[in-house]
Amino acid sequence: MNRFLKGAMILTIAGIIVKVIGAFSKVFIARILGGEGIGLYQMAYPIYQMIVSIAVSGIPVAISIMIAEKLANEDMRGIDKTFKVSLMLLTTVGAIFGIGMFVLADYLVEWGIITDPRALLGIKALAPAIFVVTLLSCFRGYFQGFQYMVPTGTSQVFEQTFRVVTMVGLAYLLIDRGLHWAAAGATFATFPGVLAGVVVLGYFYYRQRHVRHELRATQNSESIEESTSTVVKRLIALAIPVSMANIVMPIVMLIDMAIVPRRLMDIGYYMNEATTQFGYLTGMATSLVGLPIILTTSLAASLVPAVSESAALHKLDDINHRSKMAMKIANLFTIPACVGLSVLATPVSQMIYNTPHAGPAIAVMSLSIVLLGAQQITAAILQGLGRTVIPMVTIFIGLLVKVFLDYELTAIPELGINGAAWATNIFFGLAAILNFIFVKRYIGSIVPKVELIKIILSAMAMGGMASVMYSFLLTLVGNALAVGFTIVGAIVTYGATLWLTRAITRGDLYNMPIIGKRLLAKKKQEEVELYDEEY
Helix, strand or coil, rough: HHHHHHHHHHHHHHHHHHHHHHHHHHHHHHHHHHHHHHHHHHHHHHHHHHHHHHHHHHHHHHHHHHHHHEEEEEHHHHHHHHHHHHHHHHHHHHHHHHHHHHHHHHHHHHHHCCHHHHHHHHHHHHHHHHHHHHHHHHHHHHHHHHHHHHHHHHHHHHHHHHHHHHHHHHHHHHHCCCCHHHHHHHCCCHHHHHHHHHHHHCCCCCCCCHEEEEEHHHHCCCCCCHHHHHHHHHHHHHHHHHHHHHCHHHHHHHHHHHHHHHHHHEEEEEEHHHHHHHHHHHHHHHHHHHHHHHHHHHHHHHHHHHHHHHHCCHHHHHHHHHHHHHHHHHHHHHHHCCCCCCCCCCHHHHHHHCCCCCCCCCCHHHHHHHHHHHHHHHHHHHHHCCCCHHHHHHHHHHHHHHHHHHHHHCCCCCCHHHHHHHHHHHHHHHHHHHHHHHHHHHHCCCCHHHHHEEEEEEEHHHHHHHHHHHHHHHHHHHHHHHHHHHHHHHHHHHHHHHCCCCCHHHHHHCCCCHHHHHHHHHHHHHHHHHHHCCC
C-alpha cells in the first residue's frame, strides 16, 4: 500500500511543480497574446493532443500493465522484450503521425475543422514534437510498471520547464510579426520540452542497469519468452482501448473547438468575440480545473500497475483496499477544490488572468473537478484489472451526449459559453457513473456513503466560510490578498471539519507515505514506554 501511495505522492508533487510553472506561463502568455491569441493557441494545441492521445497515450499504461504482471512473476526477460518491442513500435508510429500532422494541417482549415485560418502555422509547428513524445511515453510506461515514479516525475518537471521558458520567449519575440506567429511560437515550445524529458528518462534508464542485472539473476526459470508478434498484439490490445479512454480532455477540446465558436456566432457573436469566449473556456477555465486533477491523475497512474500486480497474484482484497484508498483520497481533494473554485471563480479569474469575464465559465466547470477525478480513478481500476475496453466504451457514450449538448446548450443566449461547460460536466459525470457500475460488479463498492457525506459537509462548511471571508476582506486588502487569505482560511476550516466529523482517522494517516511511517514509529514507541511503565 505504501509503495502505491508513495508513487502517487511523487507524481503529485511533480504535477504540482509542473502546474505552478504552467500557471506562471499562462499569466505571461495571457498578457502577451490576450484572449484572442489564447484562442488561436487552443485551436492548434488540441489537434496535437488528439494525435498524441490516439497514437501513444495508451502505451505507458499498456507497458506498465505488462511489466507489472511480469515483475510479479519474476520474468525479467519478458520485461526487456516488452520494452524493446514497444520502443521500436513507437519510433515508427511517431514518425508516421508527425509527418501526417504536418502534411494534413492545410486540409483542417480547408475542410472547415479549424474555423480561424490563423491557427494553421501553430498546428504545423507542433509536428516535430509528436515523434519525440512517443519515445517519452515508452520510457514512462517502463518505469511506471516498476511502480518507480521518480523518473516520470523528474522528466515532467524538466519537460515543463523547457517548454514554458521557450513558449514565453518565442511568444514575446514573435508578437511583433503578428498574433498568429506568436501563437505558433508558443505551440512550437512543446518540442524542446519533450526532448528534455526524453534525455532525463534516458539518464534514469542508464542508472538502473545494475537493478536490471540483479533481476535477471533471479529470473523465473518457468517463464516462457514471448515472440515479438505476441508482445505487439498484447501491447496493441491493451493500448488501443486505453488510448481511447485516456483522450478525454483532447477530445473534449476538439469537440468544443469544432462546435462552440460556430454556435456562438450563430447567436450573434463576431468571429473574434467567439474566439475570445472560446479562450475563456478552454484556455482559462479548463486550465484551473486541471490543477486539482493533478492528484487524481497521479493516483490513477500509480493505481494501474498496483492493481495489475495484485490481479496477477489473485489478491482481490488488496485491489479493493487500494481502490477504496485511492477513491477516498480523490474525494478528499476534488470535492473541496470544486466548492472553493466555484465560490471564488470570478476573483480568481481576475487575480490570475487579469479579467473577471472567465469567472462564470470557471464556476460552472468547477464541477468537472469531482466528476473527472472519479472517472480517472474508476478507469484506472478497470484498466489495472485488464478490462480496458470498458472505460473506452463509457467515454464514447459520454461523448455522444456531449456533442448533442454542446450544439444545443451553447446556442441558448442565456447560457452561451457556459452551455459548453455544462455539456462537459454532464459528459464526465455520465462516464464516471458507468465506470462505477462496472467497478462495483468486479471488486465491490469503493465509496462508503457515510464517509462521502462527511467530506461533502466539510467542503460545504469550508465554502460558506470562504464566501463570507472573501467579502469581508475585499474592501480591506483588495482582490489578490483577499483571495490568498481566504484560500488559507478555507484550508484550515476544511482540515478542522474533516477532523471533527472523523472523515479522516489515524488509520488513514498511518497509510500515508513518509508521514505514516513516522507516526507508526511514534505510536510503537509510546506503546513500548507505556508497557515499561506498567511492568
